[in-house]
Amino acid sequence: MADLSQARVLMIAADGFETVELFEPRRALEDAGAAVTLASIGIDPSQGMKQDLNKAEMATPDLTLDQVDTDDYDALVIPGGTCNPDKLRHEERAVEIVAEFMEDDKIVAAICHGPWLLVEADAVDGRRVTSFVSIRTDLENAGAEVVDEPVVVDGNLITSRKPDDLPAFNQAIIAALVEELAD
Numbered sequence: 001m002a003d004l005s006q007a008r009v010l011m012i013a014a015d016g017f018e019t020v021e022l023f024e025p026r027r028a029l030e031d032a033g034a035a036v037t038l039a040s041i042g043i044d045p046s047q048g049m050k051q052d053l054n055k056a057e058m059a060t061p062d063l064t065l066d067q068v069d070t071d072d073y074d075a076l077v078i079p080g081g082t083c084n085p086d087k088l089r090h091e092e093r094a095v096e097i098v099a100e101f102m103e104d105d106k107i108v109a110a111i112c113h114g115p116w117l118l119v120e121a122d123a124v125d126g127r128r129v130t131s132f133v134s135i136r137t138d139l140e141n142a143g144a145e146v147v148d149e150p151v152v153v154d155g156n157l158i159t160s161r162k163p164d165d166l167p168a169f170n171q172a173i174i175a176a177l178v179e180e181l182a183d
Contacts (some may be wrong), residue, residue, distance in 0.1 A: 005033035007177045010073040012039050012065065012094055012117075016083020019048035019056040020163045021111050025077050028170040034177065037062045037073070041091055052082045065093040070100040075177055080112025080132065080162075089120035098123055102156070107176045109158040111169050115139055118157075128154040130161050 009029050013022055026036050040046050040061035050056040070076075076097065078085065088094040098121035101108045110118055115131040116138065118124050125143030130152045139146045151160045151168040158176060160169035 002032045002174050002178045004029065004174065004177050004181070006181055007032075007034035007075070008073045009034050009036045009075045009077060009173075009177075010039060010068065010070070010097075011036060011077045011079065012068075012088060012097060013046055013059060013061075013079055014041050014084050014087040014091075015047045016052070016081045016087060017046060017048055017059070017079045018052070018081035018084070018112060018163065019050060020166060021079035021081065021114070022048065022059055023057065024166045025079070025109075025111075025170050025173065028174065029077075029177075032174055032177075039063050039065050039068050039097075041065060041087070041094075049081050049083070065091060065097065068093070068097055070097055070104065070106070073101075073106070074180060075107035075109065075173065076101045077173065078108070078110040078114035078117055080110075080114045082113050085110075085113045085116040089117050095121045105156050107156050107158065107173065107180060109160075109169065109173045109176075111160040111165070112162055115159055118159075123157070127157055128152055129157065129159040131159060132162055
């Protein structure tokens with residue numbers, strides 16, 4: 001198993017995140033030894049959802065978006081759920097966080113509807129990505145080459161389509177961190 005004991009990962013989420021897309025990557029990263037920090041709009045617990053329809057487990061943030069210093073992290077993970085990235089793309093600091101990670105060529109991983117936030121941060125032009133089917137036109141309109149694959153790695157950018165792809169998504173994030181920490 002990978003040793004990510006030196007890795008520091010930031011996850012950002014708001015109300016409406018897809019629970020498995022937050023908790024499964026977080027668990028996989030923590031199991032590999034990474035320190036994972038969750039940031040949100042506020043410090044109150046965020047409401048998770050199952051398939052956008054049913055309330056599910058909540059997640060308590062460790063800090064607010066305004067408290068995030070991107071220099072403190074090696075990677076950013078953005079879970080999906082329809083409402084989560086839609087809320088985050090209206091938050092100036094969330095968009096700035098994505099842009100800062102991309103400008104610093106740090107790992108950015110987004111699944112399902114999470115790439116909406118990448119569009120808002122102008123981070124997909126000329127990049128090869130995947131996503132949930134309903135936002136692919138948005139990604140294409142933002143200049144991305146969109147493919148239908150379980151996980152796509154384009155340099156520092158990792159994207160996946162849906163919860164069924166979580167094993168491949170998690171593996172890609174861990175592999176990218178192992179490579180990053182080895183450099």
